[in-house]
Amino acid sequence: MEPMPKPLLKQLILTTLVGTGCFIVGSAFYFTNKDTLFLALSALIFLFSLCKTASLYYQIKRHCYIILEGRCLGIQPKLLGRCKQVLIEDAHGCEIQLILDKDLKMQLGDCYRFYFKADPGNHKEKQLHTDNQLISNSLLGMESINETELSTNSTIQS
Numbered sequence: 001m002e003p004m005p006k007p008l009l010k011q012l013i014l015t016t017l018v019g020t021g022c023f024i025v026g027s028a029f030y031f032t033n034k035d036t037l038f039l040a041l042s043a044l045i046f047l048f049s050l051c052k053t054a055s056l057y058y059q060i061k062r063h064c065y066i067i068l069e070g071r072c073l074g075i076q077p078k079l080l081g082r083c084k085q086v087l088i089e090d091a092h093g094c095e096i097q098l099i100l101d102k103d104l105k106m107q108l109g110d111c112y113r114f115y116f117k118a119d120p121g122n123h124k125e126k127q128l129h130t131d132n133q134l135i136s137n138s139l140l141g142m143e144s145i146n147e148t149e150l151s152t153n154s155t156i157q158s
Helices: 006-033 036-061 124-131
Strands: 065-077 083-089 095-101 111-117 133-135 139-145
Touching: 006 036, 006 139, 065 095
Parallel strands: 095 133
Antiparallel strands: 065 083, 065 111, 083 095, 111 139
């Protein structure tokens, strides 16, 4: 069994912790103020976070995600919104434009590995090279890698 990638494991842990934290705060608030509505809402958030964690876990275990590796060639902030446009060159020399959150820290010239959600019934790899653009809504995680780790197999895992 191969280990789970660190960014995806981090996403799983954070999703679980957010729901658990909401439930703990809701329980504490219930015991001090007897507010059942707040307890019910925090329990609902906890249940939804568990569902999201389970869904993400099975997606990772089935390897239904796209791995994109490449060097950052350009970062261009969007004037409106919380996005930036990032130009990535993969090992094959293809340039791919990503629209990512402005809060993601990236440096020009550094190599990165991105993990994107993929629909198992849809061949996203073909769409990736025809559209040359991926949106941050499907971003699961990102990590900085060394140039030696940059591989030539930035493909869909299924």
